[in-house]
Amino acid sequence: MLCAATPAAAAPRGADRTKAATRVTGASVEIRGEVVDLDCYLRDGSRGAGHRGCATACVAHGGSLAILEDDGGRLYPLAGDKVASDPDKPVRELIARHVRVRGRLWERNRGRILVIDEVEALDTPP
Numbered sequence: 395m396l397c398a399a400t401p402a403a404a405a406p407r408g409a410d411r412t413k414a415a416t417r418v419t420g421a422s423v424e425i426r427g428e429v430v431d432l433d434c435y436l437r438d439g440s441r442g443a444g445h446r447g448c449a450t451a452c453v454a455h456g457g458s459l460a461i462l463e464d465d466g467g468r469l470y471p472l473a474g475d476k477v478a479s480d481p482d483k484p485v486r487e488l489i490a491r492h493v494r495v496r497g498r499l500w501e502r503n504r505g506r507i508l509v510i511d512e513v514e515a516l517d518t519p520p
Contacts, residue, residue, distance in 0.1 A: 420498040425470060425508070426516065427463040428492055429485045432471055435462065446490040459485055461495055461508060473500070473507035484510045492517040 431449035434440040434457075440448065441462065453459060459482045461470040472481035485493065496512040 420500055420509075422496070423499045423508070424494065424496050425461055425463050426465070426492070426494045427461045427470075429488045429490065430460055430462045430469075431489070432458040432460040432469075435460065435469070441490065443490050449489045453482060453486065453489070458482065459489065461485075461493070464492075470499070470506060470508040473509050475509050475511075481509075484513045488513065488515055491515055491519070 428441060430441045431445070431452045433452060434445065434449060449457070449459075459472055461472070462468075463470065472485070474481040485495075492515070494514045494516055495508070495510050497508050497510040500507050500509070
């Protein structure tokens, strides 16, 4: 059996893997998708207007929001632009709505977060 080691995989235990593991660092992106409740979407696939009430209640009790991208269905959990800031604030009133967001994407070790700089609703409210 052949095994090709990448630089990150070949690094000795305890070595700094930060640079090798980081794919994107604050890259500017524009994403179109739906604002979803992260917990319910990951657990049950719940989304859409029929889930708006539940998602709103979940967020009110500490749940988090994310953007579910139209192209490819990638999920982008949100992060605040400053330490201890509210990452959901820009889209809290847009739960279950279709939006276009511009922001900065951070990825490390197959995880990602999106910091929103601008948001625009692309549909009309129900």
